[in-house]
Amino acid sequence: MKYSIAIDGPAGAGKSTVAKIAAKRLGIPYLDTGAMYRALAVACKRHDVDVNDWDAVRAYLPKMQMEVRYTDTGEQHMFSDGEDVTPFLRTEEISQGASLVSMVPEVRDRLTELQREVAHSRAVIMDGRDICTNVLSDTPHKFFITASAEERANRRYKQLTEQGQPAEYETILADIVQRDKQDSERAYMPLVCKDDTILIDTTALSIEQAVEALLSEVHE
Ligand code: DC
Numbered sequence: 001m002k003y004s005i006a007i008d009g010p011a012g013a014g015k016s017t018v019a020k021i022a023a024k025r026l027g028i029p030y031l032d033t034g035a036m037y038r039a040l041a042v043a044c045k046r047h048d049v050d051v052n053d054w055d056a057v058r059a060y061l062p063k064m065q066m067e068v069r070y071t072d073t074g075e076q077h078m079f080s081d082g083e084d085v086t087p088f089l090r091t092e093e094i095s096q097g098a099s100l101v102s103m104v105p106e107v108r109d110r111l112t113e114l115q116r117e118v119a120h121s122r123a124v125i126m127d128g129r130d131i132c133t134n135v136l137s138d139t140p141h142k143f144f145i146t147a148s149a150e151e152r153a154n155r156r157y158k159q160l161t162e163q164g165q166p167a168e169y170e171t172i173l174a175d176i177v178q179r180d181k182q183d184s185e186r187a188y189m190p191l192v193c194k195d196d197t198i199l200i201d202t203t204a205l206s207i208e209q210a211v212e213a214l215l216s217e218v219h220e
Pocket residue numbers: 011012033034035037038095098099102127128129130131179183
């Protein structure tokens with residue numbers, strides 16, 4: 001693999017599932033950049049930093065100690081202040097917090113730097129909201145993976161109920177719509193699909209079909 005693969009798209013579209021499988025098949029590392037914004041949201045919560053207060057978030061940034069590590073089996077873990085915070089990344093509160101801190105330009109610039117370091121000396125597959133448009137804008141392999149908001153809410157609802165967790169479809173859908181709005185309407189580096197990016201709509205696709213769609217483009 002000479003070039004890295006960049007994937008953007010809204011929450012819950014299947015980006016990370018597709019990216020993980022594609023990374024294994026291509027034998028390259030996968031970086032989930034959303035996990036980095038989430039780890040920052042966890043750190044803010046622990047340090048009593050209000051994620052709605054940009055100045056407070058900015059003041060915390062120089063103290064941020066974030067690290068991405070991989071297990072022997074290639075699983076990405078996020079460390080904050082030396083602690084593995086991976087188990088705390090996936091709550092609704094942290095999802096919202098991540099979306100809010102991601103609006104702060106200085107946060108985006110700092111995390112972009114860290115993400116580019118990972119891709120500096122090797123090809124990687126990376127997903128997020130500004131990977132095609134910013135972090136890896138030089139790569140020819142750019143993808144926008146999406147699905148209807150209803151389908152994404154359905155998938156999340158199924159996932160939560162299968163894990164035996166409480167779930168309410170309407171609330172999940174409202175959260176998704178709210179996060180889409182925040183991520184695509186923020187002033188600095190919003191989520192957009194540009195003309196040079198291949199759109200994969202997974203609403204009616206299986207995971208395998210979505211992976212195939214991506215890999216066939218890469219191999220071409
Ligand atoms: O992909 P995710 O749902 O884990 O991302 C959580 C939030 O982080 C998302 O709502 C917006 C933000 N994010 C971002 O702004 N840029 C990225 N490259 C990745 C995530």
